Amino acid sequence: MYYFFRRILFLFDPEIVHYFVFGILKLLNFIGLLNLFKNPKKDIKHVFGLNFKNSIGVAAGLDKNGEYIEILDKFGFGFIEIGTVTPRPQKGNSKPRLFRVEEQDALINRFGFNNQGIDKVLENVKESNYSAILGINIGKNFDTEINHAVDDYLICFRKAYKIADYISVNISSPNTKNLRDLQSEDHLNILIKHLKAEQSKLKKLHQKYTPFLVKISPDLEPINLDVICKTLIENHVDGIIATNTTIDRQDILSSKYFQEPGGLSGRPLKNKSTSVLKYISKRLQGKVRIIGVGGISSYEDAKEKFDSGADLIQIYTGLIYKGPGLIDEIHRGIQQEK
């Protein structure tokens, strides 16, 4: 059924289709129809001190503003990561900024953190009813100098702390100038130290510990990964998300979108992302827990991530190409494996 709708939807601009589909789903949710498809998938996992009802999550970027939490919850995700959210609202890059590389089950996006700003996004969350774990992914505004980036992360961190189950710190989007420089040793150390200090202050204030995770790029060299792993272990950071999209185009050389700037996700990203996952997993030795994301479009792909060291997994592009049935497929596979 999904493939039938997909054939029609794929005739239109991908960004317009995104808002159209979620607009319809919101309507169906409002009139109670989504409850008919509600599909709780139980396979409890305890990670970062949190109880996940299952290990399949939706990756950041699908619901940038926390407007579709109830829908994604009803799809059966164990956790939902919203954002990336910045301190102030911003429009993002000019359109078109999302492209389908259909022959490869991939997407290229250069959204540039279009979002309603942390205050509005938190209002959206408060109005939502959900049972999944909620992650809030935070970033910096495009016009904040990289040397002041810490201030932006701190603003979002303080505001999101109480309401989020976990916070993920996005320093790996290729669509915000210089953002990925924050993965370098000096920048990362400063950022992590500030966030850790803030986390312990907020823990006392709210009597609640909110874990935070760092989301990394698949385009890092082993030497950079070593530095990141060392910094996260030394500072007792709760988790790492591997990975964001890639700027590498080697696997889509033949596509007409080859030259479109932005982050590539989906099938061509899988191996690159999994190599990073394997590499960091060996170095982290379970001291920092891992969410594996990048190119998952089947149970076999998900299993490969778990076998490579992931505690939990996230999907985005696979969901666009295969529909919500992908969550069932992965969940069934996990259950059968037990």
Ligand SMILES: Cc1cc2nc3c(=O)[nH]c(=O)nc-3n(C[C@H](O)[C@H](O)[C@H](O)COP(=O)(O)O)c2cc1C
């Ligand atoms: C259209 C689009 C928008 C995205 N926006 C964000 C974002 O705002 N923040 C972020 O951390 N990751 C973002 N991502 C990256 C995804 O969260 C994920 O890390 C990446 O797409 C790899 O997973 P996938 O191959 O399953 O899509 C975005 C991905 C896509 C396709």
